[in-house]
Amino acid sequence: MTADRRPEEIEIDRLDQQLATAETGDMNALTKAVATYETQLATAHEKGESDRYRGISRAYQEQLITVLDDATQTEGWELVEDFLDAYHPDTADKFPHVTTILQNVTSRYLIRTRLSAGIDSVPVSALTFFSSILDQFEGDGYDFIREALHPYGWGIGHPDHSVADDIHQYASSSLPLVNAILEHAFYADQHSAVELLEELVNDESVQQTLPYRSGKISGPRYLLDAPAGAVSDFDPTVPRYWEWQEELDHEFVLDEDVETQIREIVAEQGVGDELSSDWEIADLTL
Template identity: 45%
Template sequence: MAHECDDCGEPFQTLSRLRLHDCSGTQSDPFSSSPNSAESASVDSSPTEQRNPAVTELDDLLDRFSDGEVAALHDAVVEFESALSAAVDGDSGGDAFRDVFWQYYERVSNGLDEAARANGWPFLEDVLDAHDPTIGDDVPLVTPAIANAVGRCLIRTRITDGVEAVPVRALEYLDAVAVNAPDTDDVAREEVHAYGWGIGHPDHSVADRLHDRASKDIFSVNPTLEHAFYADQYAAVDLLEQLVRDESITGTLPRVTRDDMPHRRYLLDCVYGLKTDDYWPGMPRYYDWHDELAYTFELDETVEQRIRELVDETGFDTDLSDEWTFRDLGI
């Protein structure tokens, strides 16, 4: 069933996309911050509280958490879900939902990350259990904020303590979000890209799960594989080779002026930034993991050669120059 915006008339296949789209004069990613996001994040300039009084309680709970009351954050996540649900019920056009979501998304994500760092993974695991994406017909509306904090925890743990220290529950959660969130739930699905940092885990095969999902979930698998290269480039190139050589992955991307692009060719886009230090994956939102952790990356020459040989072997270099670079593989 299509859902139509009352203001601009644009149709959407899911309510989540309708709720978060920006129907100003210009088209933009419906799940990215609108051009006026700074204003909508301001309590003074947003009419959110007039339309949705629940945010008053949410503000109070987040303030109490900032003052040291850790337990208040659990209630804040519940209140965030309630405020979003109330906004959905009270405003089919999506304005109230966008106001609440973008005003508190970063703040709740930051709070969950802060609490996890101060109190350990069990704190975050309790939140996952209370907002399980596998229960019910729809994933919880607060899923993006929770997945954001889980992704930060995963990356930080992998870099500082090694893959064995990554909680299996974190990987299972992000995988469950990827499987259960609708294709058009862009915000939640983008926050699972950090799942790639679990590649090589002894008790949860990220490589197998990504391979299983590749035929139906290519747009999530590709950026997740990009993250995997920063976690373990040798395991990641093994998986890239498996995927690109797997002829059962038969999907294509439509292109206006050229032949459709095979999904297996699209997967090579994941190596776009590996040979430069001015590009890093952008997820999780609001978190510059490479800066915080002083992370550096250098692509091994043998890995680079394997990628070049893979491109040549599969014939995906036919539209590239003789001097092609990894950036030429980007889409």
């Protein structure tokens, strides 16, 4: 006699089937797969089943991102926009469990569009999705959602949505997050990014001291890690599961005039005292 299977096991089998069908281009199956993933994570969270929650996320996150990203490249931004409407941060008291999935796919679309067609072609709804997440952060937590916000910097310079204003607004309260977003802004538009960097380091709210390793570090010094990260030998790891520099054949090269501005900021902030006489921008990496 076959033992009765738990409803959760049946739902996971259904998710496998839905994803397999979605991989053939069935958008209805993709919609169901996202809904099943959200429901299963929500149920595990409500029951306090943290191991099950992590297990589902680890088993299906990358596959779901890949299937949705592939579908987006075929169907266009409207497909993602439908999912953003259905699982928008503004629709619930807490972030939907598929938020990092949607952040990842939105980030890929943002980066591809910016590099291929320019910032004016980036849909405003992609940027307002990120800003709405920023607006809902309170205190600590949501580490993966915070990390997935880093590519928001690729929206800098958009004519109808000011990413720079958002970055500036959160600099005083979320400097580590702002630093990471600013690094991505350098990849996108280094001239706009260095102007923003200069504004930030001269803002009184950024003139703060943060704990760092076994000591402390100033806010301006912390933010100088952003351009250093862009020129370093370390490839960006966000969006996860995607080597965008390789796929898009993109190499970041710091312009001489931007390097000059960074060196001037270093001198003005007194950071050069801790560097060697022949320091390079990459030496500012924390």
